[in-house]
Amino acid sequence: xxxxxxxxxxxxxxxxxxxxxxxxxxxxxxxxxxxxxxxxxxxxxxxxxxxxxxxxxxxxxxxxxxxxxxxxxxxxxxxxxxxxxxxxxxxxxxxxxxxxxxxxxxxxxxxxxxxx
Amino acid sequence: xxxxxxxxxxxxxxxxxxxxxxxxxxxxxxxxxxxxxxxxxxxxxxxxxxxxxxxxxxxxxxxxxxxxxxxxxxxxxxxxxxxxxxxxxxxxxxxxxxxxxxxxxxxxxxxxxx
Numbered sequence: 499x500x501x502x503x504x505x506x507x508x509x510x511x512x513x514x515x516x517x518x519x520x521x522x523x524x525x526x527x528x529x530x531x532x533x534x535x536x537x538x539x540x541x542x543x544x545x546x547x548x549x550x551x552x553x554x555x556x557x558x559x560x561x562x563x564x565x566x567x568x569x570x571x572x573x574x575x576x577x578x579x580x581x582x583x584x585x586x587x588x589x590x591x592x593x594x595x596x597x598x599x600x601x602x603x604x605x606x607x608x609x610x611x612x613x614x
Numbered sequence: 615x616x617x618x619x620x621x622x623x624x625x626x627x628x629x630x631x632x633x634x635x636x637x638x639x640x641x642x643x644x645x646x647x648x649x650x651x652x653x654x655x656x657x658x659x660x661x662x663x664x665x666x667x668x669x670x671x672x673x674x675x676x677x678x679x680x681x682x683x684x685x686x687x688x689x690x691x692x693x694x695x696x697x698x699x700x701x702x703x704x705x706x707x708x709x710x711x712x713x714x715x716x717x718x719x720x721x722x723x724x725x726x727x728x
Binding site: 502504532539540541542543544547589591593602603604605606607608610 | 623648650655656657658659660663703715716718719720721
């Protein structure tokens, strides 16, 4: 299956700092990538849809100025959590669409963000 | 209101038995449904996709059924092994939703005892 990587796998930062998370599709080109957030024992919640070369589409309730998404190439999307606060601590997961008839999403391994 | 529910938060079974997980939804018109496996601290891993016009899909020891009348999907793991222990997520892709937008259930944590 298609492989999606994320970096870093975990990060601890101080309140008020910014953190960048990278998502890469390793063996395919992804015109569309997605960013999810997952709290303990909760389902994955879509934050935004990222299309290569255009602005991301954010879900209702997600602050676009706080969660900056850049999809500069067909294999890389980044999520920057700006001025992070403890309530932003969560598990952030990206996924990429393989396209074609199967239209399957493949997920990265996730990034655990802890804001102190 | 729209809901997607997985029948139980946790399921414990004995090795060798068949595990059956349930996913029910209301007020959605799904184009297809997917099942994923998620291990602790990891991202979901795609297992199977079944479309609205398909009744059943199989892959090795896995079987998925989809009943759009009952608004239900069943996920079976036959001859279960301790290595199958994980959280299993169902996800719907609905008509009219943004491309690729999947709606996830909370998951069922499966524990297979040796």
